[in-house]
Amino acid sequence: MAALLRTENISKAFLFQGRLMPILEEACFAIEKGEFVSILGASGCGKSTFLELLCGISKPDKGHIIYQNQEITGKSGILGYMPQDDLLFPWLTVQENAMLPIKVKNGSVSQAMDRSRELARILGLEKHLHHYPWQLSGGLKQRTAFLRTCMMGSEVLLLDEPFANLDALTRILLQDWLAEISKQLHLTIVLVTHDIDEAIKLSDRMYLMTIAPGRFETIIEKKQFSDKAERRQVKQDILDHLIRGIKEV
Numbered sequence: 001m002a003a004l005l006r007t008e009n010i011s012k013a014f015l016f017q018g019r020l021m022p023i024l025e026e027a028c029f030a031i032e033k034g035e036f037v038s039i040l041g042a043s044g045c046g047k048s049t050f051l052e053l054l055c056g057i058s059k060p061d062k063g064h065i066i067y068q069n070q071e072i073t074g075k076s077g078i079l080g081y082m083p084q085d086d087l088l089f090p091w092l093t094v095q096e097n098a099m100l101p102i103k104v105k106n107g108s109v110s111q112a113m114d115r116s117r118e119l120a121r122i123l124g125l126e127k128h129l130h131h132y133p134w135q136l137s138g139g140l141k142q143r144t145a146f147l148r149t150c151m152m153g154s155e156v157l158l159l160d161e162p163f164a165n166l167d168a169l170t171r172i173l174l175q176d177w178l179a180e181i182s183k184q185l186h187l188t189i190v191l192v193t194h195d196i197d198e199a200i201k202l203s204d205r206m207y208l209m210t211i212a213p214g215r216f217e218t219i220i221e222k223k224q225f226s227d228k229a230e231r232r233q234v235k236q237d238i239l240d241h242l243i244r245g246i247k248e249v
């Protein structure tokens with residue numbers, strides 16, 4: 001099957017103390033329609049930078065980003081993006097927060113209100129539409145941030161460590177919720193996570209990144225971790241890979 005979204009050798013460097021530091025180098029990535037793909041890599045290897053390039057917040061120095069066979073390099077507003085520190089506006093209700101992408105895009109407000117209510121029902125937020133973020137638990141805040149991301153209207157969602165700040169139980173419940181929701185809404189998901197168990201549980205494929213400069217070095221397919229023993233082995237291999245990467249820097 002042809003990739004729905006792919007990158008061709010994208011590179012990015014940042015100026016640090018007067019020197020240009022390569023952060024991503026020739027990163028090649030692909031995801032098919034309906035797939036759930038996770039990206040794992042040590043802190044600072046460029047995972048968030050990669051998602052920011054995909055969603056057009058910044059532009060690669062080299063390379064191309066192709067979505068539905070069209071070049072989208074540097075274009076924003078096409079893919080749904082939930083940043084690492086997705087902050088809800090405390091003075092806006094759940095529904096008002098969810099409507100922000102529509103306000104930015106100048107879309108039809110009445111249609112979007114209907115859509116936000118429909119999505120809130122599916123996401124289990126129906127009772128909270130008129131609550132403010134400070135009235136919500138951590139899990140409900142993350143669902144609200146997810147609702148806002150869905151309201152961008154893209155079938156592809158880029159999620160940057162969406163469950164990192166949650167307690168263990170809420171995290172497990174939201175992982176199950178995300179697996180269910182992504183199927184129900186026919187979403188294509190790129191998930192950045194540090195949680196190896198989370199990646200193994202949710203992913204069809206996992207990409208492992210090298211550190212500084214980041215490249216996608218290893219791809220692990222679901223068929224490689226279909227039973228318990230294989231999952232244990234894959235988890236150990238990923239840990240070894242990540243630790244080796246850190247030691248080599």
Ligand SMILES: Nc1ncnc2c1ncn2[C@@H]1O[C@H](COP(=O)(O)OP(=O)(O)OP(=O)(O)O)[C@@H](O)[C@H]1O
Pocket residue numbers: 014015016023041042043044045046047048049050084
């Ligand atoms: N706008 C920027 N200007 C300069 N340097 C940046 C910028 N954005 C990121 N960096 C640097 O690029 C490197 C990669 O950052 P990035 O946030 O992509 O890492 P990450 O893999 O997401 O890390 P973490 O797992 O801790 O979230 C870091 O060294 C960071 O300091």
Ligand SMILES: [Mg+2]
Pocket residue numbers: 047048049084160
């Ligand atoms: Mg990050």
